[in-house]
Amino acid sequence: MKFHIQVDVKCGISRLLVANAGDCRAVLCRKGEAIDMSQDHRPSYASERKRVEELGGFIDDGYLNGVLSVTRALGDWDLKLSRGNPSPLIAEPDVRQIVLTEDDEFLIIACDGIWDVMSSQQAISLVRRGLRRHDDPGQCARDLVMEALRLNTFDNLTVIIVCFTSLDHREASPTPQRRLKCCSLSAEALCSLRNLLDGGVNQ
Template sequence: MSCSVALSSSPVFSPSSSFFCNKTSILSPSAETLNLTLTHLKSTSSPSSLSPSSSPSSPFRKRIQKTPSVSLLSSSSPSSLGSGAGFGPGSVLKRKRPARLDIPVATAMAFAAPLMESQGCREMESEGDGYSVYCKRGRREAMEDRFSAVANLQGDPKQAFFGIFDGHGGSKAAEFAAKNLDKNILDEVVRRDEEEIGDAVKCGYLTTDTEFLKEDVYGGTCCVTALIRKGNLVVSNLGDCRAVMSRRGLAEALTSDHRPSREDERDRIGNSGGYVDLCRGVWRIQGSLAVSRGIGDRHLKKWVIAEPDTKILRIKPDHEFLILASDGLWDKVSNQEAVDIARSLCISVDKPEPLLACKKLADLAVSRGTSDDVSVMLIQLGGYVLSSDLYRIGHRANL
């Protein structure tokens, strides 16, 4: 089945999970069975073809003698096919069953959807005021990563919102989050005091998750976002997208990946009635998902929460740039290595080339064997330092 191929190619989602065990088996009919069925349907146009005393030379009888049928259900009993199917008890021969596929029907259809979409672009890139982003498709049929970039937020050049969204089980959740998360966060920010900005971001994430679940589609997405407002950098994440800042050339991770291998995440899942086990070298929730937080993932929503971790810091002159990227990069490139490559093209040159830096990082991950989509966004932080902060720093230096 094409749906099993689509599922197994994802490093995040595993279809052969114990979470889906004890479901009704779905066996694909063989070409022989379908051929037999079509032959029988043609023959039923003649009343004589249904007679028990059909001649041995009848084409339909010859077909039955040559080709044993296969049950379309998990039961091996001939009667399980039902009289309506047109197979009599004597026409069904036992045959070795194919391997069991423990894939729920609804999930299989939903996760196979990306294969039916247009092949789409292999690359996406964009540059704007203070940011550059580059996305490169992995080995899947369609890109599941998305990004969001809103400079001059609310008409203020010192405010902006940026995000990287790494979808799994399709791109629907990533698309939805990229279109709606910034608006939902801003709606909460304007209602609250500046001291409550962390709570505002959290509510924006939870609202986006609730709204997506109402869409009644499958899949989920990891996220990492950066809200720049009044000289503050507010970084939040779900899953294994990551934010890394360059502070005078030193890499500083501002987020921590949410994975079932983390002891605190494993304890949280266990306390909620779930479990984490090791599947082919990867820790997964219910043997299925390799990240423990995200937007969407309705079938695991009890354990895959949408509550982000948030870090707030004041932007200072020694904060050079911020890298937001999906795990397609971080699984193959270290934090410091990413900063070194980006800095060589953005800081230590007369003509900065941040988009080229994003491309070089993505290409490096691909050259090291990643099969995942790779999305890299680079945000220059120098333009967001408030003049009042520059004055205070300069005043202290003179003292």
């Protein structure tokens, strides 16, 4: 997972900032609708292909230089050129920001094993149904993984669900209190991940 997630609260306004490099994806649920908060950096996307080819790289059968399925990554140093030289493989993230509203319910962050077999909206709908039943984001993350396995995914499966409000509470009150719940990572692991991402983004 190559994400930096930040929620800033200033002057009563909450902003969600997502920085991504790679083929993981962050999707926001706004009143049941999926809003992509990141772009998958795959060689098949026209903008990434153009950037790669302009820098001397090539796409072969959907792979960067015939070996890598992403066009941006923090690792894979053997495919990066020495400092100061432009490289087809970069670690520079796409950064997207959105002002959170009371209609924003949760955020799904998942690696490509999920998105290879389902759309952003399908994942949002599955998680939203689960939260309405039991309000347990951890269980929803497991359900999302199991659904991807049922659909015969062949890639990595990691899911994090961040809830901004309790659905039951939000429906019962016009001015809900936001809560933040992270699943699938311990506090220590999350801290290590944040330090790793901060270091990688600065390189």
